[in-house]
Amino acid sequence: MASRHLRVTVTADLVILTIRSGELHVLLVERANEPFRGSAALPGGFMRGSESLDETAARELVEETGVDPGALHLEQVGVYSAPDRDPRDPRVITCAYLAIAPDLPVPTAGGDARAARWVPVEDAVGLAFDHDEILRDAVEQARDKLQHTTVATAFCGPEFTIGELREVYQAVWGIALDKPNFHRKVTDADGFIEPTGGKRSSGNGRPAALYRAGKAESLVPPMSRPR
Amino acid sequence: MASRHLRVTVTADLVILTIRSGELHVLLVERANEPFRGSAALPGGFMRGSESLDETAARELVEETGVDPGALHLEQVGVYSAPDRDPRDPRVITCAYLAIAPDLPVPTAGGDARAARWVPVEDAVGLAFDHDEILRDAVEQARDKLQHTTVATAFCGPEFTIGELREVYQAVWGIALDKPNFHRKVTDADGFIEPTGGKRSSGNGRPAALYRAGKAESLVPPMSRPR
DNA sequence: CCAAAAGTGTTACGACTACACCCATGA
DNA sequence: TCATGGGTGTAGTCGTAACACTTTTGG
Numbered sequence: 001m002a003s004r005h006l007r008v009t010v011t012a013d014l015v016i017l018t019i020r021s022g023e024l025h026v027l028l029v030e031r032a033n034e035p036f037r038g039s040a041a042l043p044g045g046f047m048r049g050s051e052s053l054d055e056t057a058a059r060e061l062v063e064e065t066g067v068d069p070g071a072l073h074l075e076q077v078g079v080y081s082a083p084d085r086d087p088r089d090p091r092v093i094t095c096a097y098l099a100i101a102p103d104l105p106v107p108t109a110g111g112d113a114r115a116a117r118w119v120p121v122e123d124a125v126g127l128a129f130d131h132d133e134i135l136r137d138a139v140e141q142a143r144d145k146l147q148h149t150t151v152a153t154a155f156c157g158p159e160f161t162i163g164e165l166r167e168v169y170q171a172v173w174g175i176a177l178d179k180p181n182f183h184r185k186v187t188d189a190d191g192f193i194e195p196t197g198g199k200r201s202s203g204n205g206r207p208a209a210l211y212r213a214g215k216a217e218s219l220v221p222p223m224s225r226p227r
Numbered sequence: 228m229a230s231r232h233l234r235v236t237v238t239a240d241l242v243i244l245t246i247r248s249g250e251l252h253v254l255l256v257e258r259a260n261e262p263f264r265g266s267a268a269l270p271g272g273f274m275r276g277s278e279s280l281d282e283t284a285a286r287e288l289v290e291e292t293g294v295d296p297g298a299l300h301l302e303q304v305g306v307y308s309a310p311d312r313d314p315r316d317p318r319v320i321t322c323a324y325l326a327i328a329p330d331l332p333v334p335t336a337g338g339d340a341r342a343a344r345w346v347p348v349e350d351a352v353g354l355a356f357d358h359d360e361i362l363r364d365a366v367e368q369a370r371d372k373l374q375h376t377t378v379a380t381a382f383c384g385p386e387f388t389i390g391e392l393r394e395v396y397q398a399v400w401g402i403a404l405d406k407p408n409f410h411r412k413v414t415d416a417d418g419f420i421e422p423t424g425g426k427r428s429s430g431n432g433r434p435a436a437l438y439r440a441g442k443a444e445s446l447v448p449p450m451s452r453p454r
Numbered sequence: 455c456c457a458a459a460a461g462t463g464t465t466a467c468g469a470c471t472a473c474a475c476c477c478a479t480g481a
Numbered sequence: 482t483c484a485t486g487g488g489t490g491t492a493g494t495c496g497t498a499a500c501a502c503t504t505t506t507g508g
Contacts, residue, residue, distance in 0.1 A: 005273040007234035010308075010320065046232045053308040053320065078303050079322050081237075081280040093237065093280065095306050163486075181471065183488060205486030206478035220454060221469070227447060390459075408498065410461060432459030433505035448496070 008091040012057040013044035013131065015077065015138035016064065016099040018118065019155050019171045025118040026135060027064060028127070032114050035087050036128030042135065043116065044094065057097040064116060065104055073100040073154035075145075077138045085130050096134045098141055100154040139172075146172055147222045150192050153213035159196055161208035162186060173225055185223065191216025235318040239284040240271035240358065242304065242365035243291065243326040245345065246382050246398045252345040253362060254291060255354070259341050262314050263355030269362065270343065271321065284324040291343060292331055300327040300381035302372075304365045312357050323361045325368055327381040366399075373399055374449045377419050380440035386423055388435035389413060400452055412450065418443025 016027040028040045043064045047056045054076070058069045065072070074097055081093035121139055125132060145151050146169060153160070155168040166182045186192050193211040201207035243254040255267045270291045274283045281303070285296045292299070301324055308320035348366055352359060372378050373396060380387070382395040393409045413419050420438040428434035 005236045006276050007236055008274070009232045009234055010237075047235070047308075049233050049318070050310055052310060053306055076305050079280055079306055081274075083277055083279060091276070161487085178470095178472070179486085180473085180488070180490090185470090187488095201479070202486070204480070204484075206488080208487055224470070388460090405498070405500085406459085407461070407463090407500080412497090414461095428506065429459075431457075431507070433461080433507095435460060451497070453498095 006091065008093055009089065010047040010053065011044050011092065011094040012047065012053050012060060013042045013094045013096050013134060014057060014060055014064065014099055015042060015096060015135055016061065016101055017121075017139070017142060017155075017172075018101045018103050019168055020103055020118055022167055022171055024121045024139070024171045024174075026121050026124050026139075027116055028119050028124060029064075029114040029116045031128055039128040040119070040124070040126070041128035042096075042131045043114075053095050054097075057095075057099075061097075061099050065101060067101065067104065073151050074098070077134065077141055080130050080134060082130065094129075094134075096138060098138045100142065100151055102155060102157045143172055143225070147219070147225050149218055150213065150216055153193065156213075159198065159200075159210045159212055161200055161202075161210060162193075163202075163208055165193070165211075169223065175226060189216075189219055190214075192219065233318065235320055236316065237274040237280065238271050238319065238321040239274065239280050239287060240269045240321045240323050240361060241284060241287055241291065241326055242269060242323060242362055243288065243328055244348075244366070244369055244382075244399075245328045245330050246395055247330055247345055249394055249398055251348045251366070251398045251401075253348050253351050253366075254343055255346050255351060256291075256341040256343045258355055266355040267346070267351070267353070268355035269323075269358045270341075280322050284322075284326075288324075288326050292328060294328065294331065300378050301325070302368075304361065304368055307357050307361060309357065321356075321361075323365060325365045327369065327378055329382060329384045370399055370452070374446070374452050376445055377441065377443055380420065383440075386425065386427075386437045386439055388427055388429075388437060389420075390429075390435055392420070392438075396450065402453060416443075416446060417441075419446065 014027070018025050027043060029043045031037050031039050031041050043060060045056065045060045045063075047053055051059070057074060061072060061074060062069050077096035077098050079093060079095050083090045086092040121135065124135055127135065152165060152168045156164055162183050165186060166177055166179065169182070170177055191214040194214045196210045196212050198210040199207040200210055241254070245252050254270060256270045258264050258266050258268050270287060272283065272287045274280055278286070284301060288299060288301060289296050304323040304325050306320060306322050310317045313319040348362065351362055354362065379392060379395045383391055389410050392413060393404055393406065396409070397404055418441040421441045423437045423439050425437040426434040427437055
């Protein structure tokens with residue numbers, strides 16, 4: 001029965017985003033094998049026999065970043081299955097995943113030998129396969145999610161200031177936001193952030209109160225992204 | 228190389244939604260084969276060698292509804308790949324698609340022998356495989372899309388009244404909307420609907436002006452869904 | 455005329471914007 | 482005391498909700 005049908009190989013590719021020095025970065029690897037040997041590509045890997053694709057993506061995420069998977073945000077973006085997307089084997093399809101991570105110490109800590117590095121998303125072009133398109137779609141999805149959900153906190157560490165959270169929005173959206181209004185918005189939003197009681201001084205200026213991520217997932221009313 | 232990796236069978240399953248007598252309906256088929264023989268299920272089919280999954284979904288949509296695929300809205304929902312989702316073959320994964328159709332004359336016109344019927348989404352439970360979950364996710368996606376995009380027009384025919392469009396929102400969201408405010412909202416929104424100049428009388432009351440779908444895809448500001 | 459659905463006007467309220475202003479800290 | 486980032490106050494504007502009201506048809 002099942003053998004009557006086409007069987008294909010399935011991969012999970014990861015768009016791992018983070019903020020580094022106020023700019024949105026994506027984790028890229030250099031391909032060690034054909035096809036596209038030497039090109040930059042999104043990290044990813046093949047689905048294994050006993051796991052779901054979500055588990056494949058979570059496993060790859062740990063391999064690439066070395067971080068506890070429960071700490072990071074991970075969600076599906078979509079399936080890419082054009083017959084010619086892999087020049088060698090027309091029957092490899094991939095499911096893209098969006099991962100959101102805080103600024104991690106070193107990305108090369110994975111068990112994989114491929115050289116991994118953070119690249120500003122604007123510079124990430126000319127990737128292998130259809131990864132340019134996947135990256136665009138994932139970044140767009142991240143921009144939307146920041147509006148309607150509380151995932152922005154996934155870009156921050158366990159404790160963060162409102163200024164840091166604002167920098168997340170500014171980096172992902174590529175615009176400047178009004179400080180006073182942003183402050184009110186996130187403190188008023190129910191379940192977005194909770195004060196820890198601590199303070200942190202950035203060297204300059206008045207120390208900022210520290211917050212942790214709240215329990216809410218959706219944001220009503222949403223953060224409004226200027227047009 | 229590719230043969231070193233797991234190969235799986237891939238299907239595209241369709242959540243085809245429409246409005247019938249003011250209620251949101253989904254197209255279900257009765258399974259003719261094991262597993263889940265005799266159970267209600269979402270229509271779907273296997274990916275073929277030379278097509279993308281999006282093409283698989285479009286082909287199945289035509290087979291089920293007999294309608295020109297360009298006329299209907301079709302988009303990905305997500306991949307469902309739990310290892311035990313198919314009790315016979317652990318390596319069948321599916322990509323769910325959301326299709327939005329106007330009220331179609333007869334759904335049974337497909338080339339397939341399976342009995343197809345429209346079922347109110349609230350009554351569509353106990354489906355085969357993980358189709359209950361897929362249906363829930365697809366309906367939720369449709370509800371979101373109605374807020375931020377102009378897809379609601381895909382539920383209507385080529386010409387429709389504002390009252391019909393309002394019934395779409397009411398059926399999908401399951402709530403009542405204020406007629407005057409809805410009217411202003413959709414006529415003010417740029418590119419949502421365009422007047423055709425015609426009028427249609429429903430027998431009772433003043434005849435309504437007719438509109439066709441406009442060119443805009445996204446809706447700013449969005450239709451606000453009460454909470 | 456009456457019922458019913460389409461469509462317009464109006465007012466109150468809430469959210470967002472812009473920007474003035476105060477607070478707390480390091481140099 | 483000055484510079485810097487954190488945080489509060491406030492007035493104008495825009496979009497929405499609620500609902501009274503007018504318009505246009507069929508019976």
